[in-house]
Amino acid sequence: MARGQLRIYLGAAPGVGKTYTMLEEAHRRAERGTDIVVGLVETHGRAHTAAMIGDLEVIARRRMSYRGADFTEMDLDALLDRSPAVAVVDELAHTNVPGCRNAKRWQDVQELLNAGTTVLTTVNVQHLESLNDVVAQITGVEQRETVPDAVVRAAEQVELVDMTPEALRRRMAHGNIYRPEKIDAALGNYFRTGNLTALRELALLWLADKVDDQLDAYRAAHRIDATWETRERVVVALTGGPEGDTLIRRATRIADRTKGADLLAVHVARNDGLAGADPAALARQRVLVEGLGGTYHQVMGGDVPAALLEFARGANATQIVLGASSRGRLAQLFSAGVGVTTAARSGSIDVHLVTHERVRRGHVARRLPAALSRRRRIAGFLTVLAGFPALTWLLHAASPTTLTNDILLFLAAVVGVALIGGLWPALLAAVGGSLLLNWFFTPPTGRFTIAEGANLLALIIFVVVAVAVSWVVDTAARTTRRAAQAGADAQTLATVAGSVLRGARPLTALLERLRETFRQETVTLLERDGPGWTVVASVGGAPCPAPSEADAEVNADDRLTIVMRGPALRASDRRIVEAFAAQAALAVRQERLAAEAAAAKPLAEADKMHTALLAAVSHDLRTPLAAAKAAVAGLAAQDVHLDDEDRAELLATADESLDKLDRLVANLLDMSRLQAGALGVHAVDLGAEDVVPRALDDLGVTIPLHLPADLPAVHADPGLLERILVNLVANALRHSPAGRPPVVTASALAGTIEIRVIDHGPGIPEDRWEDVFLPFQRLGDRDNHTGVGLGLALSRGLTEVMGGTLTPEETPGGGLTMILALPAGAHATEVPE
Structure with missing residues (x-):
């Protein structure tokens, strides 16, 4: 069965029209007679998108329950059984509810493709794994749901659904994307013009890279070598x-x-x-x-x-x-x-x-090291001076031989000299051997003359072959030596890289490796400080304070220098030390940047807390005071006639404002008591079914509750537990989307009562879960002007005082769940894990 094709509609931000455009394509295919069904489309309450589904066949969603909450997901099994030619599956990066066959929707799509079904789907640029951190830096909002870039790049078609920031903001203002109560917050935060412009550029550049990949594949497939100037x-x-x-x-x-x-x-x-x-x-x-x-x-x-x-x-x-x-x-x-x-x-x-400063100055070749040691070169010269006269005497004293044999024996001797002493002794042997052959063995003997042309040619060939062999042997020896040196250098640099990567302090590790490699007593990194020098780092003995007191000096850059005390460096070693120095300069920059970041972080955190506290005092405390004062002033006014209904409304306003002020001040006081360890706790056994409703009554809200009838008692302070639940539910309400209120559930587990407050809001990335418990934080609030930011910090403190824990957890399908775990009552039945 042929694999299906994947077509992705890529957008820079929510609301650009990806789903609408995808459904338009679905209708076009349906009109052409294609067997197409809708596996899942998320309309997000947008009327135009919902209407666009029209008469397309829709696969019913699968309903699931997880931890007391109800969810719906795409029914993958039903879609596979239906086996359409084309399936419409929205939101490729979606995370499935636990219990589904796959953790991610893109994995569901892969199964459909493998089954031969072509898939139309959508994804936003912020959900691409490689751009997730970049988008978070731009918008301040981290996305939990991501899809690997490789999945999107493997698609046969990726179509960008583009819209200018101004047009998208107008669409938002007209209520075509979010509900009216969310519009102002969205326009002032995520949907700012600068954010949308940056996201649009990211989408365009990412798509351009995919187009580049497709172009490279096409050029390779068609063996096109000529340059196509599609990008500079x-x-x-x-x-x-x-x-x-x-x-x-x-x-x-x-x-x-x-x-x-x-x-x-x-x-x-x-x-x-x-x-x-x-x-x-x-x-x-x-x-x-x-x-x-x-x-x-x-x-x-x-x-x-x-x-x-x-x-x-x-x-x-x-x-x-x-x-x-x-x-x-x-x-x-x-x-x-x-x-x-x-x-x-x-x-x-x-x-x-x-042009540059070295043009036409001539190339100065680096002097190559001698192929063989000095001792072997001397041995080669001695072999020529002693061995060639001896060879001549032996050949002269032996029975008469032909000139050809004499030349071959002398040639063998030249090769032997080349192996022993290298090029120059071999050249001496070639010249000396030719003279000896001419004098003693080439007629007429006893003179440097040659009677026959054939003998002259033989001697010339002897000299040429001897010189060539000598050169080849010397080159081979030189190459072998350089290969050994290169191998040693490579091994040294690989060892350096490994030690630096494994070390907690790369600069110290690098200098220590340098000292061990070249057997130095002390290695010091100095930085120029005006006319003098400052020690940046040192290993070994006492630091060397200046280059003038060192045995070796290697510059890392214009300001940094490595100085060493110990054995002198060879010329070939300096190149490796220079590589050490370059890495040392880089390590210094990295350490200093890390130190600056570490030093700035506490200041930034302190500044952030001070700013948050000032905002709380100036707004959250002043607002209820102003409302109460206005209500009292209205009641006290002599020139205004108030009927009973107006008077009751003003009294209610004053009462509500003073209650809000009382809660804010109580939170601040309780936090100070917690930090001082002076908060009194009176824990008793009580039922969660008694405390949870009271907390909801305090907030004046009604939300779904799932409290088992046989739930054991919880051992806690009634007042503190109620305060914790009020803060948790209020926080969940603040982040819950309209129409999906938070849910409160409870269960018993191994001597512990767990109360879960579940919301379906935007959620918070796992690596920032602990940040929500910091005082004066309003992480992820859509309305950043509500609340002092003490609710969750105070709730965790009160929970821990009662011997419990308060931990966050991701809500399946999106959102955050707060798990309040407290000891079960003394007579509670143990529930096994």
Whole structure:
């Protein structure tokens, strides 16, 4: 059976018309004769959306009960049994009620697709997993329900349902999205013009990335190598040289000329992995690129222009930025260079050759280390001086041999010398061997002359082969040594990375690893402080206070320097130490940013609490005072005639305002008593069926109650328990949507009575559950001007004083459940877990 196709309608915010547009497509398909059904559509009370369902076949929802509350979910089994060609399933990111086959609705959709059903669905950009934190930062509202980006990217079609912020706000103001009582709060919070503009840009950029993926797949499938300039992409080639910073900044300016352009930095490393750029310079340049919003890449290749162009074409780049050649004129006569060659082969990609301070200064090659040790080179020279005369004597004293055999024996001797001492002893052996062959074995002997042309050719071949073999042997030895060095360097850097990642303090771990690796007594990181130096971090012995007192010094950046006391560093070791230094500079910046954030957090929390307290005193205490004063003033007015009904209304207003003021002041006083440990508790055994209704009467509300008839007594202070329930229910009412009041349930469990206050509001992310119990917090309130923010903090404190707990839990289907757990009465029957 062929898998069904997934079509997603993506929106920047609620109300842009995703569901309406999806239903329009459903009607179009139905008119074409397609077998289509509605698995689930959430209308959210919007009349136009509900009317749009029309005569489409609708699968009845499955009703479920969870912890005393009733819910409805999509009936996946009925939909699979119906097996339509197309199914309409709204809200892809929805979380199913526990007890459903799948935890998430997108998993239900995957089952439908696997069964061969094509699915039309919707999702908002804030529900995409990769953008969830970004949206929370912009809007201040964290979304609990997310869908993996891979699920959305795998869709055959993603259609953006777009609307300008101004049009969406007008739709909101006309009552087409939320009920009238929610409109003002929504327009002043989530639906601010700035929020909607940012969300719209996020949706457009995310969809543009998916389109890029589709374009890349199409180009790969059709083997299209030519650049399609759908988006500006600037590739900057880095060699690890000092000109890299200049190239990166120039490429950034080029990319900034086009909004949305991408910056990619690439370093082409030799495919033998042995010769490369300065790792410290590349590390610094990588930090610079990423700090400017670009990405860093490294590719392997022996032909640098070919590897660079292959990368650029694979990235669909439009421009390449390279540094102008730093080689001298003579070198350019023999080779055009990377820049010129890349420009000649680039085709439709523009190539910028950027001048820099090292242009035409000539390329100073790094001196290669000797292939073999000094001792082996001396042994090679001694072998030539002693061995070749001995070989000549043996051949001369032996029975006569042919010149060919003599040449082969001398050639074998040259190879042996190359293996022992390397290139220069082998070259001496080749020249000396040719002279000895000429004098002693080539007619006429005893003179440096050659009578026959064939003998001359043999000697020439001998010299050429001897030199070639010597060069190959020396190159192999040099390559082997460099490979060993590269392997050791790689192992060192890998060990450094591991120790830094595992350490709680990366800077100290890095310096300690540096000290152990190079057997130093002391390693100190210094920072320039005006004319002097400041010790940032040090490991080992006493810190070195200045570079002048150190045995080795390596600069990390313009201000930071690593100094060491101990054995002298080899020239080859300095490159690795420079890589350490670059990472040390990065670790310093990270530690300082973390310290600044940690230092600012208490100040921010204190400021937040002070602001909340001031708001409470200036508004929540003043408002009931003002209302009561106005009512009393109206009653005391001599020039106003009041009938009995008006007088009763003013008295009720004054009484209600003073009660509200009394509760606010009582909360503040109780919180101060809790913090001082001076709150008295008188716990007795009492029934929850007696206390819960009294709390609801205090609030003047009627909500669903589910209290079992056989519920054991709870051991608590009646007054404090009532106060806790009043605060919890009031909080739930404040967050509950219209038409879905909170629910109160109770149950017994292992000697504990649990009272649950369940709401179906927006809820709070799990990682912020504890924040709701902080004093003067109104986390997630749609009306941020109601309540001092002490209700939940006080409720938890009162609960703990009575030996209980107050914990939050996510309400299935959305919302928050507060679980009040208190000890059961002394005569309660134990209920097993």
